[in-house]
Each structure stands twice: as structure tokens, then as C-alpha cells.
Amino acid sequence: MDNNWHTKEIGERIYARCQKLAKFSESSDKLTRVYLSKEHAQCNQQVARWMHEAGMSTWQDAVGNLCARYEGQTSGAPALLLGSHLDTVRNAGKYDGIAGVLTAIEVVGKLQQLDIRLPFAIEVVGFADEEGTRFGSTLLGSRGLTGQWQPQWLQLPDAEKITIAQALETFGLAPEKIAQATRSADDFIGYMEVHIEQGPQLECANLAAGVVSAINGAKRMQMSVTGQAGHAGTVPMNMRQDALVGASEIVLCIEQIAKEQQVVATVGQLQCLPDSVNVIPGQVQFSLDIRSSDDAHRDRVLAQIIERAREIAVHRSLEFSQHCFYQSDATECDSYLQKLLNDACEKIQGRSMTLSSGAGHDAMAIAKLCPVAMLFLRCAKGISHHPSEAVTANDLAIGWQVLYQSVQQFAADYSLHGASASY
Ligand SMILES: [Zn+2]
Known part of the structure; x- marks a missing residue:
């Protein structure tokens, strides 16, 4: 040598x-x-x-x-x-x-x-x-x-x-x-x-x-939470269907599940509609990038995230939808x-x-x-x-x-x- x-x-x-x-x-x-x-x-x-x-x-x-x-x-x-x-x-x-x-x-x-x-x-x-x-x-x-x-x-x-x-x-x-x-x-x-x-x-x-x-293989998802837009001054807090608050809870839940399950998961894009200072957000669209060295594990964790997101949405009278737009093994x-x-x-x-x-x-x-x-x-x-x-x-x-x-x-x-x- x-x-x-x-x-x-x-x-x-x-x-x-x-x-x-x-x-x-x-x-x-x-x-x-x-x-x-x-x-x-x-x-x-x-x-x-x-x-x-x-x-x-x-x-x-x-x-x-x-x-x-x-x-x-x-x-x-x-x-x-x-x-x-x-x-x-x-x-x-x-x-x-x-x-x-x-x-x-x-x-x-x-x-x-x-x-x-x-x-x-x-x-x-x-x-x-x-x-x-x-x-x-x-x-x-x-x-x-x-x-x-x-x-x-x-x-x-x-x-x-x-x-x-x-x-x-x-x-x-x-x-x-x-x-x-x-x-x-x-x-x-x-x-x-x-x-x-x-x-x-x-x-x-x-x-x-x-x-x-x-x-690592990756999956990229587009996720959407839909609620009801409304006046920021007139709708009482307990009568709101705020899509951003629901999406926020989902983002925190993604972080928690990713840490527990040892995958990496990132919400890198988030768009709030109608994106106005005095309107309760009616819809939020956000991305999820999730990666693991084990495709089956990644898919199980993703299924868990989607299930929790649905529960959060139901609890808040919101609608949740998602679709995958990119996948690599x-x-x-x-x-x-x-x-x-x-x-x-x-x-x-x-x-x-x-x-x-x-x-x-x-x-x-x-x-x-x-x-x-x-x-x-x-x-x-x-x-x-x-x-x-x-x-x-x-x-x-x-x-x-x-x-x-x-x-x-x-x-x-x-x-x-x-x-x-x-x-
Ligand atoms: Zn390189």
C-alpha cells in the first residue's frame, strides 16, 4: 500500500x-x-x-x-x-x-x-x-x-x-x-x-x-384539506371549518409519525386559499415527500399518515384528499x-x-x-x-x-x- x-x-x-x-x-x-x-x-x-x-x-x-x-x-x-x-x-x-x-x-x-x-x-x-x-x-x-x-x-x-x-x-x-x-x-x-x-x-x-x-425510495403526494371559507370577524371559533388549522394538525402528525417510524417526511409546499388576511382559510393544498430505504415500510407509514389525516379531518368537519404524483423505489x-x-x-x-x-x-x-x-x-x-x-x-x-x-x-x-x- x-x-x-x-x-x-x-x-x-x-x-x-x-x-x-x-x-x-x-x-x-x-x-x-x-x-x-x-x-x-x-x-x-x-x-x-x-x-x-x-x-x-x-x-x-x-x-x-x-x-x-x-x-x-x-x-x-x-x-x-x-x-x-x-x-x-x-x-x-x-x-x-x-x-x-x-x-x-x-x-x-x-x-x-x-x-x-x-x-x-x-x-x-x-x-x-x-x-x-x-x-x-x-x-x-x-x-x-x-x-x-x-x-x-x-x-x-x-x-x-x-x-x-x-x-x-x-x-x-x-x-x-x-x-x-x-x-x-x-x-x-x-x-x-x-x-x-x-x-x-x-x-x-x-x-x-x-x-x-x-x-432511499421516495413518494411525493399532493394533499388537500377543504373546509369552509368565512369572515374572520363574524364566524365564532367553535363554528369554524378552518382548513389551515386542520392542515397544521396533519403536518405536526406527519412529523411525529416520521420520527416514531424512522422515515424522513417533509411538507415543503403549502398553499392556503383564498390566502387573505381577513378570511378563514377554506382550502389548503400541501405536498408530502416521504423516503425510506425500505419501500414496504415507507408505504405502511404513508398509509398510517393518511389514516390519521382522515381522522383529523373528520374530527374538524373537513374533507381530506390525497394523490401520489411521483414514486421511485x-x-x-x-x-x-x-x-x-x-x-x-x-x-x-x-x-x-x-x-x-x-x-x-x-x-x-x-x-x-x-x-x-x-x-x-x-x-x-x-x-x-x-x-x-x-x-x-x-x-x-x-x-x-x-x-x-x-x-x-x-x-x-x-x-x-x-x-x-x-x-
Ligand atoms: Zn451528486
Whole structure:
């Protein structure tokens, strides 16, 4: 294994490269790099240079993902896929996604430096669009690679009414060739992604890195409480059907049930009608976002919330209705790949920690092709999708060490047992 000095150098290089990529932005004072933009092309070119230096061949696929390959002991062998995304939200931090791509490149760089070829190839991918910032639909890059791209997405417009099809052409890609980005399940033996946690748990546990057990599934509901609007001065308190007071009780009940049942549930939008200072609210519409690593548990808790909401409404002579407008299922991380990461974490930082991911990631799409795993890195105060997102060079070095060691162990197991015995 590497001595500390070299590991430190690698962490510092990943950190410095994150700063450098932050310059590829549509405005000079904020980091915003969206799908199929000029900055996306510039970023791909820069990262491709680093991939070349690490001994990889590179190409840009039909949806704009930047791909690279480091051959194994025999050329054309199936690959372990490493990577994350290179796009950002508006006014973003410098590490979300990017740190994972750069860490993967350093793993290959070290193999090249030591002249090591593994029993499988390594491919590194910088996904073109994970955040959905420009066209409102997330995971476009990874869904292109896994063949889940929907033809109607080509007509999705951005804020300037430029469609994905038009943007692809401006970028130098052909909309009719999107399907060429699709890779086969036979191409890959697994996918490992390093990503910042975007939450506070690792910092609380005083750990640089932790292993993701599952990416939470989510359901988003629209809920409505209807009562009777009335004059704020003339209707006595005991004769009111105040929709907002009922909705408030439901919101508090959602918080209580979520805490008891260990899911996360958020009411993020609430609209009060008629929204007037001297009128008793007649109707309230609000959203509910509920997430868990266990879909069945999430659905049971949601059913409990709906039942309680109905009881509250009946008690207050209100009407309650709800419907689901978005659903994604949880993605389990592969137990063998998790073990590799956990063992490496224990070796490098003394102990490991398993946590579920509250946010969505490219690994959700890649799980359709092959087993996936994720390593989370501590970020200051759990802040992400914000310019104050911060990761230390030291933690990046630990993340690199964990990934490098896991890849080495995977190779050792693979040599002994082949891919099937590993899982
Ligand atoms: Zn991300």
C-alpha cells in the first residue's frame, strides 16, 4: 500500500482539480454547469486529459457522458465501472459528483504508475446529467448508458425553449443516435461510486467515509384539506371549518409519525386559499415527500399518515384528499461490494459506518445493469447544492484509499473465484 505522503498528495490533487473544474461555469461568480452547455464540453475535455494521463482511452458517448477505459490483463474483459456525475445544480458546490469522478481517475492513475493490470478492465464515467438542472428530468446521463432513455425526452425544453434534441445537435451529438450510448449488462461486473454524503451523519460520527446500504425510495403526494371559507370577524371559533388549522394538525402528525417510524417526511409546499388576511382559510393544498430505504415500510407509514389525516379531518368537519404524483423505489446496494468498502473503511479509518442515502444518485440507474455500491464522504455540516459545500483534501485522500483498496481486494477475489463467486 501507498505510504502516507503519496496518499496525501493524491487527496490534494483531487481537491485542486475540484477547484479547477469549478471554473467551467456559465457565470464567473457562481458554479453552474448544466447538461449540453459549452461548459459541459470544456469540462469533458479537461477531465478527458486527466483520464489520458492516468493511462486510459477515452470517448464521449451518444448522450454526452465522458467515458474512459483501462484494459485488464486480457483486452476486452468485462469492466468494473467507477464514476459519478460532472454536471451541477445552479449556484452549486464544487464536490457533488465531481469528487467521485476524480477519485476514480486517481485509482486508475495509481494502477498505471505501479504497472498493475487487473483480471478485469476498469472504466471510469463522468455522467453528463444527474441533477436535471437544465431540462427538469434527472439521471439523463446514466439512463442513457443503461438504455432507459425515453424517446419523448428529446422534446423536453429548457427555460429558453431549446429542446434536448436541439441542444444535442449544438453540442455535436446526433439525437437519432441516442441509443448508441446503451451498454450491455455483460460489459460490467459492478459499479462503485464515491460521492459526498450531502447530509450530517458522517460528521456527527467523526468519520471521513461511510458505506451506503441503499438509496432511499421516495413518494411525493399532493394533499388537500377543504373546509369552509368565512369572515374572520363574524364566524365564532367553535363554528369554524378552518382548513389551515386542520392542515397544521396533519403536518405536526406527519412529523411525529416520521420520527416514531424512522422515515424522513417533509411538507415543503403549502398553499392556503383564498390566502387573505381577513378570511378563514377554506382550502389548503400541501405536498408530502416521504423516503425510506425500505419501500414496504415507507408505504405502511404513508398509509398510517393518511389514516390519521382522515381522522383529523373528520374530527374538524373537513374533507381530506390525497394523490401520489411521483414514486421511485429504493435501490439496494450489493452486499459483496458493500463488504469490500466496509473492510477497507475499517482498515483505513479504524471503523466503518453504514448509512442509507436520502438523495438520488446515478447508481439508481446503473443498478439496472449490474451490482452497485456507494462510498459517502463527509462534507462540512452536511451542506450540499450550495457554494459553501466543503470537503477536505484529507477526507478525499481517505476516500481514494478506501476505493483503491476495495478495487484491489475485488481483483484478488475475482482471480480466485471469478465474478459469480464474488456475489
Ligand atoms: Zn451528486
